[in-house]
Amino acid sequence: MAIPTPHIACSDPSLIAKTVLMPGDPLRAKFIADTYLTDVICFTSTRNILGFTGKYNGKRISVMGSGMGMPSIGIYSYELYNFYGVENIIRIGSAGSYDESLRIFDTVLVSSAVSESNYAKVAFGYRSHQMKPSKALNTKLTKAAAKLGIPLTEAAIHSSDVFYGENKDHWKEMRTKYNCMAVEMESFALFANAKALGKKAACLLTISDSFVAPEITTAEERQTSFHNMMKIALELASN
């Protein structure tokens, strides 16, 4: 397949940096570009999935939405890695906590993604239901968080295909059987793509809701906690 790809309207790979931060929400990608980057260009807006490249601390970095769920991040991350020469993708997303030790607004570094999804098997023949991030990126993210003084909890998470379901106890099985501390919907496919293509991936998550301790949060609190996650990812990307 040639570029531009079906889902990224960019004809020049040099417009996309080697490291891409991927929030789920394309408007969050725009927010990061507007707030943190200089010399910004928009390299794609197909289906309103916005992608930007700019500079942070003098280093080029891209930020692009992934959309929600494994099929969506599967498409975008595959095209970035395989057709645009991207080497590192750091997902920055939100997650629901399965454990009292993970409170709303905590920042999580994903150590492994467990899933019922068949994505990795169908795409690449991988039979494992657990996919791992890059150790090298996780080490750098841990160091970046320490430098910024932002607490980071490393945890295994559940990558789910289901947001609305009738089985209200399924999450408990994922917590006890697989030690999943939180749930999101993308990392398993991202990590599988990186493994298959010889690239690097990692994921930072902000806890946005809890299955065990529902809390009421303000917009300001949410914004601050999302900034912490973005700052860690940007710190890594600029070094």
Ligand code: ADE
């Ligand atoms: N992302 C944030 N909260 C979530 C939840 N409860 N389930 C799946 N993904 C999420």
